[in-house]
Amino acid sequence: MWADVTVLSEKASVELVRRLNYFPSNVNVFACLQCGKCTSGCTVMVLMENFPHKVVDMVRLGLVPELLKSDVIWACTQCQKCRDACPQKVNPSEVFIVLRNISIIGGGSVPDTYTSMLSKVLEYGFIQDAIEIVGSDSLTYDRLKLGLSQLNGPKDMDTFQANCMDAFQRGA
Amino acid sequence: MYGCISEGCIALEYILYPGCLSSTDQYQYELSVVNVLKSLNVDFSYAENVNCCGLPLRSINSYGWVYLSARLMSVMESYGKPCILLCNWCHASLSYVKKLLNNNEALMSWVNDLLAREGLRYKGDLKFKHIIQLLCEDIGFEMLRSSVKREFKGFKFSVHPGCLYFRPNDIGRPDDSHEPRMLMDLVKVLGADAELCLDCCGWAIYNTNTSTGLTLAGNRIKLASKTDGIVISCPHGGIMMDKNYEEACKVSGFKGDVPVLYYTQLLGLAIGLSPREVALNLNKSPVNVLTCKLGI
Numbered sequence: 001m002w003a004d005v006t007v008l009s010e011k012a013s014v015e016l017v018r019r020l021n022y023f024p025s026n027v028n029v030f031a032c033l034q035c036g037k038c039t040s041g042c043t044v045m046v047l048m049e050n051f052p053h054k055v056v057d058m059v060r061l062g063l064v065p066e067l068l069k070s071d072v073i074w075a076c077t078q079c080q081k082c083r084d085a086c087p088q089k090v091n092p093s094e095v096f097i098v099l100r101n102i103s104i105i106g107g108g109s110v111p112d113t114y115t116s117m118l119s120k121v122l123e124y125g126f127i128q129d130a131i132e133i134v135g136s137d138s139l140t141y142d143r144l145k146l147g148l149s150q151l152n153g154p155k156d157m158d159t160f161q162a163n164c165m166d167a168f169q170r171g172a
Numbered sequence: 173m174y175g176c177i178s179e180g181c182i183a184l185e186y187i188l189y190p191g192c193l194s195s196t197d198q199y200q201y202e203l204s205v206v207n208v209l210k211s212l213n214v215d216f217s218y219a220e221n222v223n224c225c226g227l228p229l230r231s232i233n234s235y236g237w238v239y240l241s242a243r244l245m246s247v248m249e250s251y252g253k254p255c256i257l258l259c260n261w262c263h264a265s266l267s268y269v270k271k272l273l274n275n276n277e278a279l280m281s282w283v284n285d286l287l288a289r290e291g292l293r294y295k296g297d298l299k300f301k302h303i304i305q306l307l308c309e310d311i312g313f314e315m316l317r318s319s320v321k322r323e324f325k326g327f328k329f330s331v332h333p334g335c336l337y338f339r340p341n342d343i344g345r346p347d348d349s350h351e352p353r354m355l356m357d358l359v360k361v362l363g364a365d366a367e368l369c370l371d372c373c374g375w376a377i378y379n380t381n382t383s384t385g386l387t388l389a390g391n392r393i394k395l396a397s398k399t400d401g402i403v404i405s406c407p408h409g410g411i412m413m414d415k416n417y418e419e420a421c422k423v424s425g426f427k428g429d430v431p432v433l434y435y436t437q438l439l440g441l442a443i444g445l446s447p448r449e450v451a452l453n454l455n456k457s458p459v460n461v462l463t464c465k466l467g468i
Contacts, residue, residue, distance in 0.1 A: 024276055025234065026342075043371070043374075044384060048377075048384055074231075074381075075381070077376045077384075079339070079372035079376075080335055080336065080340040083339070083340040083342070084342075084349050101232070101233055104232055110232060111380045113379040114229065117228055117229055118229055121226075121229065121240070126192040126196055126223065127196075127229070128192065128196045130197075135454050136452075136455070137453050141199065143199065146203055148202060148203065152222055154222075154243075154290075156290050160243075162289070163243075163286045164239065166239075167236045167239035167240075168229075168235070168239075170233060170235035
C-alpha cells in the first residue's frame with residue numbers, strides 16, 4: 001500500500017487534500033509520475049514561473065495551505081495543454097481550478113475581475129453589459145445602431161439571482 | 173469527411189446563442205454570423221431568457237458554473253431545435269457540464285432542484301454546435317465553395333482555432349486535439365493558403381495578470397507577421413488579439429500590421445458581403461491592410 005505521504009509535512013492538512021474532491025472533477029494527483037510533460041508545454045511556464053508538476057506534487061504532499069497562500073494558483077491560463085498532455089490523466093488544469101475554488105470557499109480573496117464578472121452576471125445574466133464601440137470611422141456603435149436585437153437575459157431575474165447565490169456559495 | 177447538405181436544402185432551423193463577449197463587445201462576430209447565415213439561407217432565431225455559460229466564473233466556484241451552464245441548456249432545450257454557439261468557451265462549458273451531469277445523479281438532482289424554482293428542468297438532450305462545426309458539417313464545403321464570389325487566391329492566413337475548440341480532449345471536442353483541421357479547411361475553401369497555430373490568446377490570465385495576457389497575445393500576433401492576417405473563431409481571441417491589438421504589440425515589442433478577423437468576417441467578404449456587412453469597421457487591428465489588398 002501507499003504510505004501516507006501527508007506526514008511528510010508538519011503543516012500538511014489531510015482535510016484539505018480531501019477537499020480537492022469537493023467537486024467531481026476527476027483530479028488524480030496520486031497518479032502523477034512527475035514526468036514534467038505538463039510543465040514543458042505550459043503556456044505560462046516561462047512568463048510566470050509556473051510549474052504544474054510541482055503544484056501537483058505539493059498537493060499530494062499535503063502542502064495545500066502553502067499553495068492557497070501563493071499566487072501560483074492564479075498563474076494558469078486554462079489553455080488545457082497540460083490536461084491533454086498528461087499520460088496519467090492527472091488533470092493539472094483542474095487542480096488549479098479546484099485550488100482556486102477551495103481558496104475562495106475558505107475566505108480567500110477573489111481577484112477583482114472575477115468579482116466584477118460575477119456582479120454583472122447577477123445584474124444582467126452576462127459577464128458584462130453591452131458596451132459602446134467606437135469604429136474605425138470614429139462613430140459610436142451599440143447593438144441598436146448595428147441593427148442587433150436587445151440582450152435576452154434571464155426573465156425571472158430574482159429567482160436567477162437567488163439560485164446564483166446558492167450555487168456560488170456551495171461548499172462555503 | 174464532413175457531412176454536407178446540398179444547396180438550398182437546409183431543412184433545419186436553429187436557435188442562436190452568441191454568448192457574453194460576442195453580444196456585449198465583439199459585435200463584429202455576431203453581426204458577421206447573422207449576415208453570413210442569412211446569405212446562406214440558414215433559418216435561425218435568437219434564444220431568449222439566456223445567461224452566461226459560467227465558465228469564466230468557474231475559478232470562483234465550480235457549482236456556480238454548473239448551475240449557469242445547466243440553466244442555459246435547459247432554456248435552450250425548450251426550443252426543441254439545435255443551437256448555434258459562437259464561443260469556444262460556451263461550447264466547451266456545455267460539453268463539459270453535459271458530461272458531468274450525465275455521469276453524476278447527485279449533481280443532476282441538485283441542479284434540477286435549483287432550476288425547478290424557475291420552472292425549468294435540465295433533460296440532457298440539447299444539440300449544440302459551434303458555428304465552425306455548423307459550417308463544416310451542416311452547410312458543407314460544396315455549398316461554401318459554390319457561394320464564393322471573391323476568392324482569396326495568393327493570400328496566406330494564420331489560423332487560430334483557439335484552445336477550447338480542440339482541448340481538452342476528454343470532454344469531447346469538435347476537432348482533433350493535436351491537429352485541428354476544421355478552421356484550416358474552411359480557410360482553404362476560400363482559396364487561401366493556411367498555417368495552423370495552437371497557441372493560447374491569454375484571455376484567462378489577462379483577468380488576473382494583464383501584462384502576461386497581453387504578452388501572450390502579442391507573441392501570438394508576432395508569429396503571424398509573415399501572413400496576411402490571423403483568422404479566429406472565438407471572441408476571447410478577438411478581445412486579446414484584435415481589441416487589444418495595439419497594447420499587445422507594444423508589450424511584446426512588435427511593430428507591424430497583422431489584420432485579426434473572425435472567420436465569419438472573412439467568409440462574408442468571400443461570399444460577396446461588403447466590409448460594412450461583416451462589421452470590419454469595428455475591428456481594432458489593421459484590417460484595412462486586407463481590404464486594400466482585396467481592392468474593396
